[in-house]
Amino acid sequence: MNVGYLYSLLAVIVLGLIAYAGVEAAGLQWLFGILIPYLGLTIFIAGFVYRVMDWAKSAVPFRIPTTCGQQKSLPWFTPNRIDNPATTLGVIVRMFFEILLFRSLFRNTRVEIRGERLSYKWVIWLWLFALMFHYSFLIVVIRHLRFFLEPVPWVITLLEKADGVLQVGLPILYISGVTLLLGATLLLLRRVLIPRINYISLAADYFPLLLIIGIAITGIMMRYFTKVDVLKVKELTMGLATFHPAIPEGGISGLFYVHLFFVSILLAYIPFSKLMHMGGVFLSPTRNLANNNRRIRHINPWNHPVKVHTYEEYEDEFREKMIEAGLPVEKE
């Protein structure tokens, strides 16, 4: 069995211990509370921009959409305007479904051998876990903007209300926190337990999941169990946001710094990893181009000339045979 996840688990634990010890034993609050978060964010922004620009530099020589429905041809055949877009608007709608609703993943099927036949089953688990994970993450990130904005915009307050609609516990339980942890855990279990997925997984597939699980666990612990001093946290985060960073007096628990360190590591890790799929999905040529090649010419920037075999060369070789067979020729 592929035990790549052990490396990643070890890495995440060591990272957590470094931050905890760094703050609790060595008193390096400024390092883990100010310098590293700034560094992480800088690497994220610069790295992300660099990667996207780097992709954009590469040419798109051919328009190669994967068509998933009827083309636009004759008027009495109803085209599938979304899955086989012929216009830019169609492409935008296709990308909307792809990026916000994971359209392609929703098609997922599973092959099974039944007796002497193959059969296919529609399976939505991966789609469901992925959707749960990504949207929970998004809501959690948006909720956290309250730590970087003063006054807190009403949108965020509203989102928090909605997120806490279950009215369970005190502080009120946020659904997104639980579903984030659940989604990430399910995706991780899938990788560890399903042999086929385990076989294709790299350490780099486990690491971000474990890191995010680490972020979720430390966050949940702070909010519901160790009850971190939220006012002090906000003092620190507002300092970061306003570029007047300072470590609040009286201190914040080491757990908070572990949480912040994990987030910083995640930010810095994104540009070097598969997590760039969040940018790359926009640039995928099989999805973001219209299927209209026969109607509108696509230009290849490096369309260099190639050696061709001309008709003249062809006729020169076969002229006698052609004449004999009564085929017209250019030169008798």
Place this chain on the structure above:
Amino acid sequence: MAKIPKPQELFKSIDYSIPKKKWEDVPPDFSEGKYCYPTKRKNLEYLDFPTNKGEWSPTDEDWQLPDNWEEIIHNGFKERLEKYRSLKVFMDICVRCGACADKCHFFIGGGDPKNMPVLRAELLRSVYRKDFTTAGKILGSIAGARKLTPAVIKEWFSYFYQCSECRRCSVFCPYGIDTAEITMMGRELLSLLGLNINWVLEPVANCFRTGNHLGIQPHALKEMIEFFCDDIEELTGVRITPQFNRKGAEVLFITPSGDYFADPGTYTMMGYLMLFEHIGLDYTMSTYASEGGNFGLFTSAEAVKRLNSKMYMEAKRLGVKWILGGECGHMWRVINQYMDTMNGPADFLEVPVSPITGTRFENAASTKMIHITEFTSDLIKHGKLKLDPSRNDKFKVTFHDSCNPSRAMGLLEEPRYVIKNVCNHFYEMPEGTIREQTFCCGSGAGLNTEEIMDLRMRGGLPRANAVRYVHDKYGVNMLACICAIDRAALPPLMQYWVPEVGVTGVHELVANALVMDGEKERTVDLRGEPLKEEEEDTDE
């Protein structure tokens, strides 16, 4: 040709369990029957393609790679990363979610994990990480990077020639990662080292010289077509005299050369000829541009362009107005997604207008080339064909969507519309096996070669399995398709898995039903077989 097991045994041997060893440590299988034969050197030399140092076989330890092979691959990879955003993005953004894993027909029919699209791409990706990414350079195998070695080249050769570039996985990938792109790049890189398979390169060399994959010379081509005309006359009483290389014709007709050559493609060819005669189309064929297919697509972008260039050059020389293309799969990938970009603009041609119905094909306004089922469905819609679908009554027909017209074009309804108008009994295969989710015949992208019959029967199993389903349920006995490779590959596939089912091109069915002017009463179909089932004859 290596012996292949009986269907039941082959089916039982499908094994989805996962090997104990990591995939990097499992060498490819080069036993007889598991690999395609390498190309003969003369083909490479004729095309001025790169060569390796000498004769070689995949079973050899030493593949005679050029001395600077690592440099060639590194530079070739780098060049392609700059030339193809698809490659670069696809190298970077796969999250290995596994959605593609059981979408590949070769994986479904065999179980080799490296036929999961994700691992097929990892074969390239691992080298990419080592050579072109920071994490891969520093962390090595922990980051999924590995050094390029001759063993990796061998693995590429094995698995990039176990992919038919069908794009089914790309339908299911949340980022649209297209293994066809990966395989094309992999094959291009191998080609830089002189490593190609004969079943692809010989047709490329033939096509470059004679204008078609089969190497049919002009006089022979004319003879073959005239031979079909004799058959047509015998069957229908109507004499057809198609013309070749005729200047000033309105339409240039180009079809894959498989249609000239072997049954049942030849009946499809006869179907085209009868249709054109019936409607009085002013057309010509060309002996120079006598190939619709393009095996260059299975070699390199450069080869695609070199072969495809003939279509426009010949259309220009002959002064036709537009081009009509026959039933072919990968040909239509090239025409729909590459031709105009590579060899256009075709500003010397006109937007195709059907001379019979007046329909203007705006969807081909730039390429100036339309598909025969687009053309024929327009004729039928306007009532221009006299049809007697009961002549196809002995057939219970289902339709196999070819990979490329479905996933690189979206030509789904046109052939169905034609079939439903010329046949009374049509049944769809189950959802999930047709249209954009259609399964490959198992022999696409140059894999239609005898020496890998085991692989082909496995790869074709998902298609055959779906045919079996409609055969059992509705008594389907005829599998229609619009692809010359299908017409060559599906008969042995059916023979192996569902021997009760035959294979036909759509225009063979059209011609069976077509009531031509001045024809004699038809008692047999294009194959010379009675129109009615024999047992019914004996009842009478």
